[in-house]
Amino acid sequence: MKIIRAKDYKEMSGKAADIISAQVIQKSDSVLGLATGSTMLGLYEILISYYRNGDLDFSKVKTVNLDEYLGLHPSNPQSYRYYMDQNLFDHINILPENTHLPSGMVDDAEEECAAYDALIESLGGVDLQLLGLGLDGHIGFNEPGEAFIKESHCIMLDESTIKANSRFFDYEDDVPRHALTMGIGPIMNAKTVLLCVNGKTKASILKQVLFGPITPKVPGSILQLHPHLTVVADEEALLIDKF
Numbered sequence: 001m002k003i004i005r006a007k008d009y010k011e012m013s014g015k016a017a018d019i020i021s022a023q024v025i026q027k028s029d030s031v032l033g034l035a036t037g038s039t040m041l042g043l044y045e046i047l048i049s050y051y052r053n054g055d056l057d058f059s060k061v062k063t064v065n066l067d068e069y070l071g072l073h074p075s076n077p078q079s080y081r082y083y084m085d086q087n088l089f090d091h092i093n094i095l096p097e098n099t100h101l102p103s104g105m106v107d108d109a110e111e112e113c114a115a116y117d118a119l120i121e122s123l124g125g126v127d128l129q130l131l132g133l134g135l136d137g138h139i140g141f142n143e144p145g146e147a148f149i150k151e152s153h154c155i156m157l158d159e160s161t162i163k164a165n166s167r168f169f170d171y172e173d174d175v176p177r178h179a180l181t182m183g184i185g186p187i188m189n190a191k192t193v194l195l196c197v198n199g200k201t202k203a204s205i206l207k208q209v210l211f212g213p214i215t216p217k218v219p220g221s222i223l224q225l226h227p228h229l230t231v232v233a234d235e236e237a238l239l240i241d242k243f
């Protein structure tokens, strides 16, 4: 595991964007596993600027996102498809057909999850998986539970996740209670994993994820077993007295 300390959010975003660009420059047809949430906004902005400056070419890149809310249409500004289009895809030269998220608009969530796993497999797996961290230690929407779940699955969101994510919605009641998420399998099978964490509210859970027991009660703790994990975190998330 490699931990890269950044001064603040801006520096974290820059360092993470540089790692992703290095991946794309090295392998122009990379499969990037992408994530949503406020953590990623800064680094997506930087990737867009690299593209605009002519330093990055996404024409052969393929992406698979971690998750999507069940029941949210892509035109809903709170959906993760909308987030990805608005904050990255619409501003770079990636082909829309090469961008993938689970669909939240399905009758049969299990069928959609199985199809999503088959899609990831058909792409040859993920080259670089970008991850944020939930306050309860979730990665994607793999919430704390009794076992790590390998396959993509439909999950009932934890109360703490609903509360945390309600800041993006008008009312807490509007936050969907279910989501589809990539399972632990493709994340752990990714050739490299890039975990980005910022802010003091995440310091304690980050310490558990990186140095605590490996347990499905803290889903991100499984990353300790990944052979190529890079963590980019700001000083607040890496509070000296907590590490």
Ligand code: GLP
Binding pocket: 035, 036, 037, 038, 039, 040, 066, 067, 131, 132, 133, 134, 135, 139, 140, 141, 161, 165
């Ligand atoms: C959501 C997403 C996660 C993300 C997490 C942290 O629940 N499903 O993929 O990592 O939130 O979000 P934020 O970056 O806004 O703190």
